[in-house]
Amino acid sequence: MIPNITKGDRMAGLMVYLTGPGKRNEHTEPHLVAGDPAMMAWHDDNELGRNDALAIARHLDRPRRAFGVEVAGGHVWHCSLSLRAEEGQLSDDRWREICEAFVRKMGLDDHEGTKAPTRWVAVRHGVSQAGNDHVHLVVNLVREDGTKADVWGDYGAAQKACRELEAEFGLQRLESAQRDRASRGYHPAEIEADARRRARGKFEAARRQGSESRTWWSLPKDERDGLVAAQRTADQPRWALARTVRACATASADEAEFVRRMRRQGVLVRARYAEGTHDVVTGYSVAAKPEPGQRPIWYGGGNLARDLTLPRLRAEWPDTPQGASAAAAEWGAARRGRRPVAPGREVHEPDPMVWSEVGADLERLREQLRSIPIEDRDTWARVARQTSGAFAAWSARVEGTPGPLAATADALAKTAELRRHPVRPERVPKASAAGAAMLLIAASKGGRGTVAQAAMLRQLANLAKAVHDMHRADQDARRAAEIERAIRGELATVSARLPDPGPVGHAATKAVVAVRTARQGQAGPQTPMGSPIPNRIEPQRPATAATTSTKRDPDPGINR
Numbered sequence: 001m002i003p004n005i006t007k008g009d010r011m012a013g014l015m016v017y018l019t020g021p022g023k024r025n026e027h028t029e030p031h032l033v034a035g036d037p038a039m040m041a042w043h044d045d046n047e048l049g050r051n052d053a054l055a056i057a058r059h060l061d062r063p064r065r066a067f068g069v070e071v072a073g074g075h076v077w078h079c080s081l082s083l084r085a086e087e088g089q090l091s092d093d094r095w096r097e098i099c100e101a102f103v104r105k106m107g108l109d110d111h112e113g114t115k116a117p118t119r120w121v122a123v124r125h126g127v128s129q130a131g132n133d134h135v136h137l138v139v140n141l142v143r144e145d146g147t148k149a150d151v152w153g154d155y156g157a158a159q160k161a162c163r164e165l166e167a168e169f170g171l172q173r174l175e176s177a178q179r180d181r182a183s184r185g186y187h188p189a190e191i192e193a194d195a196r197r198r199a200r201g202k203f204e205a206a207r208r209q210g211s212e213s214r215t216w217w218s219l220p221k222d223e224r225d226g227l228v229a230a231q232r233t234a235d236q237p238r239w240a241l242a243r244t245v246r247a248c249a250t251a252s253a254d255e256a257e258f259v260r261r262m263r264r265q266g267v268l269v270r271a272r273y274a275e276g277t278h279d280v281v282t283g284y285s286v287a288a289k290p291e292p293g294q295r296p297i298w299y300g301g302g303n304l305a306r307d308l309t310l311p312r313l314r315a316e317w318p319d320t321p322q323g324a325s326a327a328a329a330e331w332g333a334a335r336r337g338r339r340p341v342a343p344g345r346e347v348h349e350p351d352p353m354v355w356s357e358v359g360a361d362l363e364r365l366r367e368q369l370r371s372i373p374i375e376d377r378d379t380w381a382r383v384a385r386q387t388s389g390a391f392a393a394w395s396a397r398v399e400g401t402p403g404p405l406a407a408t409a410d411a412l413a414k415t416a417e418l419r420r421h422p423v424r425p426e427r428v429p430k431a432s433a434a435g436a437a438m439l440l441i442a443a444s445k446g447g448r449g450t451v452a453q454a455a456m457l458r459q460l461a462n463l464a465k466a467v468h469d470m471h472r473a474d475q476d477a478r479r480a481a482e483i484e485r486a487i488r489g490e491l492a493t494v495s496a497r498l499p500d501p502g503p504v505g506h507a508a509t510k511a512v513v514a515v516r517t518a519r520q521g522q523a524g525p526q527t528p529m530g531s532p533i534p535n536r537i538e539p540q541r542p543a544t545a546a547t548t549s550t551k552r553d554p555d556p557g558i559n560r
Contacts, residue, residue, distance in 0.1 A: 316434075361436075
């Protein structure tokens with residue numbers, strides 16, 4: 001359960017909004033589910049209108065007006081309590097119990113008999129646009145005797161109260177509180193601003209091409225809102241950037257290569273330098289190339305994801321004076337818009353033999369994970385980041401729009417984001433999935449052919465399965481279910497387009513691949529080079545019973 005607190009001084013305005021139609025007519029049947037006894041005796045659970053809202057506001061405001069008390073920052077304390085969409089909806093009685101317990105835990109009632117109570121109500125008006133069941137608590141911070149309710153530290157207190165209520169009422173537990181993980185979310189205002197910016201940019205591009213003669217502001221409001229709504233459901237730009245940056249970071253052997261790979265992927269890059277210097281880089285920002293006439297929107301690494309700050313990325317790369325100097329030169333070239341200073345392996349085709357080496361690394365990593373305890377969150381976060389980066393790298397090369405590979409990368413990325421800066425764990429597996437990202441980011445240019453790529457997919461799916469098993473053992477059912485959906489649903493669509501590689505790691509399979517490579521070297525390619533996956537993979541739903549009854553098992557390697 002997620003609390004969101006705001007404060008103000010317009011009680012009537014807030015109540016009219018909560019009982020009104022909402023910004024997009026999303027409010028339905030607004031009514032009270034809890035409140036102080038006098039308020040509930042009068043209104044009960046009747047549907048509320050504007051006149052009711054004004055009457056409730058007058059009732060709530062009466063102690064403040066009677067005593068003439070002013071509260072710094074506003075006397076109106078507003079807190080929404082929201083469930084995740086997948087939790088479904090609770091009954092009014094259940095919400096009443098939760099709200100009364102929350103107000104009690106926040107010290108806003110008189111259950112101990114030592115303080116005068118506050119006046120408050122809890123309004124429910126249906127689910128949000130994202131499908132989240134929620135309620136709104138409105139409290140007057142001036143108590144019945146004219147004293148002020150103490151809400152110092154209310155943000156932390158509300159989080160603590162919600163964690164206790166989750167346990168008491170059997171709600172889903174917030175992951176970050178239990179397991180030190182927290183993903184960067186999107187604020188509704190950020191989603192709206194992104195959607196409006198992209199909708200207008202696409203419209204203006206069509207106007208420049210001559211397919212549209214009207215101006216943006218001359219469009220009817222309904223048509224404008226429709227264009228914005230279409231962009232609101234699209235892949236959010238910050239998530240897409242995070243996926244690209246994670247792919248580049250995982251595929252890179254050092255910081256300089258990381259900068260070059262980002263630029264090669266079309267990302268705008270700029271460094272943040274230590275004060276008074278032009279060669280000591282302390283952070284970075286990235287932006288997607290904007291539509292013509294639009295300005296780029298910059299995101300710091302930490303705003304993309306917690307595991308993409310420069311200090312956390314640097315922990316994976318060698319720390320040498322030569323490497324620091326090369327990285328500073330590449331950051332400087334990016335700042336001036338010049339060509340890369342020293343292009344490296346990102347511009348070359350990988351040696352075909354590297355596929356076998358990377359495959360062996362993935363097999364060793366899978367075996368080494370068997371001895372890593374679930375309490376070692378740093379190691380599991382590192383493995384999840386590398387595996388997510390490998391899928392993101394493959395997606396960057398073969399998916400014109402975010403598809404199954406991108407969805408799998410996003411599911412695994414959430415495990416990689418720790419709230420605190422991880423220390424380098426003592427039991428770091430010697431093997432790594434970083435080599436897979438380096439190969440897959442060049443998958444559409446060539447490689448070992450479809451059999452090797454199918455084997456790579458199965459090995460990466462098995463790494464994802466290991467992360468899934470860790471979450472399941474840690475009793476994190478929600479995160480485990482997300483990864484399982486990605487493996488059994490999203491990756492099944494990719495696996496169905498690849499040949500069966502046989503038992504991965506089996507000697508016979510390796511021999512077949514070796515013979516095929518030798519023959520290709522003598523008589524030219526016998527199979528099409530490049531990725532067997534179309535350059536545009538449309539997102540698909542998890543496979544149903546009808547679509548999975550094919551000749552091949554659609555599960556790409558789980559439990560094999």
